[in-house]
Amino acid sequence: MFIHRHIKQIAAMSCVAATLGFSTLANADTWRYAHEEYEGDVQDVYAHKFKDYIEEHSDHNLKIYRFGELGESDDIMEQTQAGILQFVNQSPGFTGSLIPEAQIFFIPYLMPTDMKAVINFFKTSKAVNNNFPALYEEQGLELLKMYPEGEMVMTVDEPITSPEELKGKKIRVMTNPLLSSTYEAFGATPTPLPWGEVYGALQTNMIQGQENPIFWIESGGLYEVSPNLIFTHHGWFTTASMANKKFFDGLSDEDQEMVRQAAEYAFSETMKHITGLAEKSLAKIKQSSDDVTVTRLSAEQIAKFKERAPQVEKTFIEMTGSDGQKLLDQFKADLKAAQQ
Template sequence: MTLKNRGFIGCLTAVATFAAGLSAAQADSWKYAFEESLTEVQGVYATKFKEEIEKNSDNEIQLFPYGTLGESADLMEQTQAGILQFVDQSPGFTGALIPEAQVFFVPYLLPTDQKHLARFFRESKAINNDFKDLYAEQGLELLQMFPEGEVAMTTKEPVNSCEDLNEVKFRVMTNPLLVEAYKAFGATPTPLPWGEVYGSLQTNIIQGQENPTFYLYSTKLYEVTDYITYTGHSNFTTAVMANKEFFDGLSDADKKIVQDAAKAAFEHIVVYQDGLAQQELKKIKETKPSMTVTVLSEEQRSCFKDAAGDVEAKFIEMTGDRGTAILKQFKADLAATAQ
């Protein structure tokens, strides 16, 4: 090899090294926090999101499950401040921040059919258009909303009607409309951060709470309650968001990678959840055979459904014209996605 060729090859090597260094310098590490463990629904979604981002870019995603960075309020503050780039948080915790998002807590608004739910979240104009503007006002880029499963009540005494909730201190998320819903159901709603729920049930400070079935098993709430009741009144919903200043500062290519990752993770979680509630309920029964599981009949649900009208009126009172418009679009979207 001639000296000239050696020099040319050396030059190419230097250029390649510089390009590799430049690529590495442009790669970022992004922080993503959520309200569950890695093995629960939000964690499964986040893991798929991370996989898609890292497969299609040089960027890295750091995942922070529940408890590693504080309670829900802490996560939202860190996201709005730009400390976190992504957060997964239920509208149950953002209700005071974005009042219109409380529409998810109007009882009997969402269907229990999982396929209908998936179509609704995939195609809803309210979710994919209207909500984006509402979240943007709070410095958040709404990437995806998805359902986590029908909510079940767990209590220390049986619940077969609204009367059975009389004077029951029932833990709810720190959400104004959810408080109103359980007042309408006849209970004494008690807002508590998640970290206090198990101990409060154990010591009888509260006597009930609600969550999707998989969460009842994974957090062992069945250990401190004796009855699981399905009233069909709600489906737990969560929202994946990005800090808006961070998102707006991304290149068009990176924005698309993030949006595509959110969609891919949505489709993944829809498949993952198929049959999940039944599997986890079976585990609860095997672990605690004495647990009583009840699915209320239409007649037994009538008092809860009657209360739903009062809760819907409260939602409109709390949110005014914007909330009324969201509710109207919600109902139109649900009708359009029904089959």
């Protein structure tokens, strides 16, 4: 069964490579970059800024593939690890199955919700910039940049203000064990689903809710089938750009430095883009639908969710052991410094 599935995966990737004329040569003139979002979304903005820098500072070209063009998140990661793609952008929500420590971003109420503090954290964090690259390298990936996209917002089939009101509700989560643990702690029934199935599952009441940044709720039209927005302030959606490690190591020193500078430039430009984006997206949602409700939890209501967070932190340590504890300690120290 496993062998049959493995052969099918190899055949599928070979088909993609043949169809698109992919080359795995490090000196290829055209490099290929796939991400998880639609045209104009945050990952697409980052990819195009990355592309702009590379094409301005070298003879290389960058071809960008958006969500669905080469499959789902798991597909583009497999293609990157196989060397079919040179670059990929994927959130720890999916990468967590490869790198358990990356699930740290899904411990609720660990990250602040103040945008300036969040951006400063990603710029200065030792955990993000020093610890994570080695973890990604073990999976054949060169981590270029981790960056935030937006505060996570829950959408549900009815307004809720407490964990008790989530009881019995199936909430879609990414294929991430710790995110499942979060929604179990919140009182819901976590239901892993690939993104392509979420809209239909909400529409048919197969699930009763999901979480995403506001811009993605607007872009994907999720508010049309899940119109009750709940601001719980429990975390930020984080993502990462990376390269195939063999490809990156095969580049000249000059090209490696150029790629790193492209990632820094894309980060800086994307942080400008997300400033005010949530407010603009929410305004579009309200303008598009009279059915939308917005519930912003009070400090007292948030406390009811927050008191359940230690359960998830404990699960993270159980998953990752002493190394995970050290990473969490560094993470907390970095967050404290970033907020000062």
